[in-house]
Amino acid sequence: MNEGGEQQAQPSEPKRILMVDDDVTLLRVVREALTSCLRCEVDTSPKPDYAFELALKKTYDLFLFDFQMPIIDGATLFFLIGKVYNSAQPPRDVPPLLLISGKADEERAQELLKEPGVAGLIAKPFSMNRLLDKAKQCVPGLESLEI
Numbered sequence: 001m002n003e004g005g006e007q008q009a010q011p012s013e014p015k016r017i018l019m020v021d022d023d024v025t026l027l028r029v030v031r032e033a034l035t036s037c038l039r040c041e042v043d044t045s046p047k048p049d050y051a052f053e054l055a056l057k058k059t060y061d062l063f064l065f066d067f068q069m070p071i072i073d074g075a076t077l078f079f080l081i082g083k084v085y086n087s088a089q090p091p092r093d094v095p096p097l098l099l100i101s102g103k104a105d106e107e108r109a110q111e112l113l114k115e116p117g118v119a120g121l122i123a124k125p126f127s128m129n130r131l132l133d134k135a136k137q138c139v140p141g142l143e144s145l146e147i
Contacts, residue, residue, distance in 0.1 A: 015040045015142045016059065017135070020051040020074060021066035021100065030064070033128045038135065039143040048072045055081045060095050061139045067101035067109055067121070074099050075112050082117065096138045098122060098131075 017040050021027050027044040034042050043058070045051040048069055055063075063081070065074030072080075078097045085092035096119035101109050112118050119138045122131060136142050 012039075012141060012143070015061040015139050017042045017062045017064055018051060018054060018058075018060045019044045019064040020046070020048055020069070020077065022046050022069045023066070030128075030131065033132065034135065037128075037132055037145060039145055040135075048074075048077045052077060052081060056084060059092075061142070062095050062135060063097045064135070065097060065099060067099045067112075068103060075108075075115075075118070078117065098134055098138060100124060100126070 015038070017034060019027060019030060019034075019042060021030075021044075024046050027046060031042045031044050034040055040061075043054055043060075045054065048071060051065075063078060065077055067074050074097075082094045085094045094117050097117055098119055099109065099112060099121045101121060102124040103109055109121055113121055120134050122134060132144075136144070
């Protein structure tokens with residue numbers, strides 16, 4: 001209770017974000033920006049196979065995947081996770097996906113924006129403010145931290 005005798009709202013649980021990019025430096029920079037500006041926890045992986053395991057073990061509010069990675073691209077990873085989530089008993093909600101791409105104007109990247117669950121495409125290089133704004137648009141209740 002505060003001085004006026006009113007109940008103070010309990011802070012909500014931090015939102016959870018999974019980021020996958022083969023650029024380890026970008027993973028570190030983006031995780032730092034997200035966690036210092038938004039009320040969230042961020043798991044990162046440069047390896048899509050490990051990210052797939054994380055997505056099966058944990059619950060996330062947003063996926064942030066690189067469009068183009070060795071072995072498996074971000075869109076394919078998203079669709080594989082979606083298949084597993086949809087066939088789970090009970091089915092799991094698939095979080096929205098923000099794709100990060102150095103080839104955002106590529107035809108396939110533009111086609112992916114029409115797919116269900118793909119919430120946006122952020123072209124590299126990007127400003128952190130653009131990424132933060134896009135993340136807040138995708139995740140209702142994702143709160144900015146008071147700085």
